[in-house]
Amino acid sequence: MKRREFITAAGVGGAATAVGANGAVGTAAAQEEEGPQEVPDWPEFVTEANEYSSGATEDLRGESEATVEVGAGDGLAFAPPAIWIDAGTTVTWEWTGEGGGHNVSSQEGEDFSSDVTDEAGFTFEHTFEQDGQINTYQCDPHAGQGMHGGVAVGEVPTTEVETGVITDPEELGVKIQEHYVGIGAVLMISVSLVFTFFVLKYGESPHAKGGD
Ligand SMILES: [Cu+2]
Incomplete structure (x- = not known):
């Protein structure tokens, strides 16, 4: 059971990290685009x-x-x-x-x-x-x-x-980047959740009984 708890914590922790990183990047990009x-x-x-x-x-x-x-x-x-x-x-x-x-x-x-x-x-x-x-x-x-x-x-x-002065196409680049960062974060979260699920369901072989 200890091993199972550790893997669950690792999986959820990974997802939380991805969300945190995405949130930070999103905020930085928004500050560049918005504001008077x-x-x-x-x-x-x-x-x-x-x-x-x-x-x-x-x-x-x-x-x-x-x-x-x-x-x-x-x-x-x-x-x-x-x-x-x-x-x-x-x-x-x-x-x-x-x-x-x-x-x-x-x-x-x-x-x-x-x-x-x-x-x-x-x-x-x-x-x-x-x-x-x-x-x-x-x-x-x-x-x-x-x-x-x-x-x-x-x-x-x-x-x-x-939304004021049109300052040429950098805005577009920021939007595209933000888009890919968002997709990347969703992929990372999905992969880490799916990985965690399979490890929990099938990961413990009957011959390797873990620590206890
Ligand atoms: Cu005219």
């Missing part, structure tokens, strides 16, 4: 824009240029609709040819305006010079349908959101 992020304090005009999901801002500070698609999504959106750049950065809007005739027409902030066209590959540029400015713009033909955008420049007022 600082994003420009966009007006509603931008947060209600097509293709703008809660708090989504493409942080392009430190880049010398930025590109925004005109006619993205269902054809009536700018993508990304909300970008954050440094002063002196040139933004290039590039028409996809989808969704009909569009233009880029400034609203708040710096003044800029393009032709209306549906020509794929058409481009329009504006270099943003005013640090601290939140600029908004729209497509005039589709302004009523949410075809809006925003360009925040440099040191702008910010707000905290839960």
Whole structure:
């Protein structure tokens, strides 16, 4: 009986260790992904824009240029609709040819305006010079349908959101890793429980009567 108790303890202990390790890894990954992020304090005009999901801002500070698609999504959106750049950065809007005739027409902030066209590959540029400015713009033909955008420049007022700045695909890697760690832990627990079960049921041969 002593031997049986020892094996049971070893099996359960192994499973508990696997759970503990998984819990620790899961917590570390969650802390990287979550938590508030600082994003420009966009007006509603931008947060209600097509293709703008809660708090989504493409942080392009430190880049010398930025590109925004005109006619993205269902054809009536700018993508990304909300970008954050440094002063002196040139933004290039590039028409996809989808969704009909569009233009880029400034609203708040710096003044800029393009032709209306549906020509794929058409481009329009504006270099943003005013640090601290939140600029908004729209497509005039589709302004009523949410075809809006925003360009925040440099040191702008910010707000905290839960899932904020899109910082490229590392998030994806973390999620995949977490996934495999989870599967690994489940496998380890299963294997150690099945092993324990078989050892307890069949492990004691009638010729080896254990310690007692
Ligand atoms: Cu449009």
